[in-house]
Amino acid sequence: MLPPFQTALPILKTLEDAGFEAFFVGGAIRDMLLERPIHDVDIATSAKPLEVKALFPHTIDIGIEHGTVLVLYKGGQYEVTTFRTESEYKDYRRPESVWYVDSLLEDLKRRDFTMNAIAMDDAGKLVDPFSGCDAIRNKTIQTVGSPEERFHEDALRMMRAIRFTSQLGFTIEAETKRAISLHAPLLQYIAAERITQEFIRLLEGPYPYEALKLLCETKLLSYLPGLNGAETRLEAKLHPDLNRLTEKQLWLYLLAVCGLGNKEAFLHQWRLPASKRKEILRTFGFLQKRLQAEWDLAALYDAGETAATDAETVFWALRQEKWEPRVQTMKEEFLKMKITERSELSVTGTDLMLWFGKSGGPWIKEMLRESEMAVLNGEIANDREAIRRWLMCKHQRETEF
Ligand code: ATP
Numbered sequence: 388m389l390p391p392f393q394t395a396l397p398i399l400k401t402l403e404d405a406g407f408e409a410f411f412v413g414g415a416i417r418d419m420l421l422e423r424p425i426h427d428v429d430i431a432t433s434a435k436p437l438e439v440k441a442l443f444p445h446t447i448d449i450g451i452e453h454g455t456v457l458v459l460y461k462g463g464q465y466e467v468t469t470f471r472t473e474s475e476y477k478d479y480r481r482p483e484s485v486w487y488v489d490s491l492l493e494d495l496k497r498r499d500f501t502m503n504a505i506a507m508d509d510a511g512k513l514v515d516p517f518s519g520c521d522a523i524r525n526k527t528i529q530t531v532g533s534p535e536e537r538f539h540e541d542a543l544r545m546m547r548a549i550r551f552t553s554q555l556g557f558t559i560e561a562e563t564k565r566a567i568s569l570h571a572p573l574l575q576y577i578a579a580e581r582i583t584q585e586f587i588r589l590l591e592g593p594y595p596y597e598a599l600k601l602l603c604e605t606k607l608l609s610y611l612p613g614l615n616g617a618e619t620r621l622e623a624k625l626h627p628d629l630n631r632l633t634e635k636q637l638w639l640y641l642l643a644v645c646g647l648g649n650k651e652a653f654l655h656q657w658r659l660p661a662s663k664r665k666e667i668l669r670t671f672g673f674l675q676k677r678l679q680a681e682w683d684l685a686a687l688y689d690a691g692e693t694a695a696t697d698a699e700t701v702f703w704a705l706r707q708e709k710w711e712p713r714v715q716t717m718k719e720e721f722l723k724m725k726i727t728e729r730s731e732l733s734v735t736g737t738d739l740m741l742w743f744g745k746s747g748g749p750w751i752k753e754m755l756r757e758s759e760m761a762v763l764n765g766e767i768a769n770d771r772e773a774i775r776r777w778l779m780c781k782h783q784r785e786t787e788f
């Protein structure tokens with residue numbers, strides 16, 4: 388048994404010694420079989436939440452209404468969830484309340500995909516009633532039971548299916564894919580935050596190209612915030628180089644190709660945090676500049692290395708030609724720069740007011756910019772006295788003429 392399970396084994400034993408059943412379940416088993424890094428080791432048990440709490444000294448109530456207790460053990464956190472099914476589904480969302488069930492089998496049955504419905508006992512033996520191991524071997528995403536019913540119960544599962552294609556490089560089984568096309572409109576009942584969570588994981592995965600293609604093919608894309616009807620534009624621009632882009636770069640790509648109106652409003656619809664929206668929009672400005680012209684020193688300096696690299700990478704992805712973003716050359720340019728941001732300039736606004744005997748105003752910003760550019764271009768050294776002399780000379784002459 389792999390170390391993450393070994394570490395958590397005493398939790399299973401404690402539950403079993405108290406007369407309950409307990410198994411490892413969910414994503415950790417899938418990732419173990421795929422030899423991927425294991426994140427959260429989840430446990431399913433026949434013990435009810437209060438019984439779980441009574442057995443472990445350190446627990447947190449994170450979702451008792453869903454049957455989940457967080458057990459803190461040896462520095463780790465483990466979600467221990469009572470075998471459950473879900474009560475009637477309403478509004479195509481997972482219900483507020485749950486029914487506890489007696490058997491592991493019933494619990495595995497309510498899980499989304501066969502690859503996520505495998506359990507493992509304390510001896511490392513797998514319980515796989517829905518042939519999840521075969522699905523993993525064949526790299527297939529398939530719902531447990533009728534895909535139509537399962538997506539009708541909880542429409543977010545459609546997003547989860549496609550996000551897993553990006554994370555795992557799997558294919559969605561034909562019936563499951565057909566059901567996504569059929570039920571795509573149900574996604575409108577799902578809260579934007581939950582859609583965003585899945586979409587970000589999709590963008591972060593190694594195969595976003597394949598996943599975005601699926602979103603277009605199934606028309607699920609139309610039910611994502613702000614993307615109604617964007618399939619044709621996006622589909623025309625999709626190509627495998629998108630798998631080279633980071634999450635932030637993919638947002639820039641979407642902004643560039645989806646024919647969106649107000650880009651700020653679009654990012655807002657996705658409920659992205661303000662700081663992230665701001666940085667994406669700022670970088671998008673440099674991408675637009677790059678689409679007009681090559682980088683010059685001032686543009687590189689204004690963007691900064693991160694935004695410049697992002698804009699350059701997306702620029703190449705938009706060109707759909709041989710992949711040659713000049714990221715390395717840009718890196719060297721940044722290394723050669725005398726200053727890389729205003730705070731590195733040896734003079735401040737206060738210096739200027741003192742030297743020119745004038746009070747604050749827009750002239751300060753202009754003069755600082757001039758100084759920055761002169762230092763950047765190598766016209767003057769980044770030295771307080773050198774800049775003072777250069778500015779004095781330049782501006783006195785100006786007032787004389
Ligand atoms: P990840 O590695 O991204 O965490 P995961 O499979 O562990 O993937 P979680 O969201 O942590 O995903 O969910 C844990 C388990 O709960 C899943 O493996 C699956 O069995 C079940 N599950 C999660 N969401 C749903 C859902 N919407 N419908 C049915 N079962 C679900």
Ligand code: MG
Nearest residue numbers: 414415426427
């Ligand atoms: Mg998980």
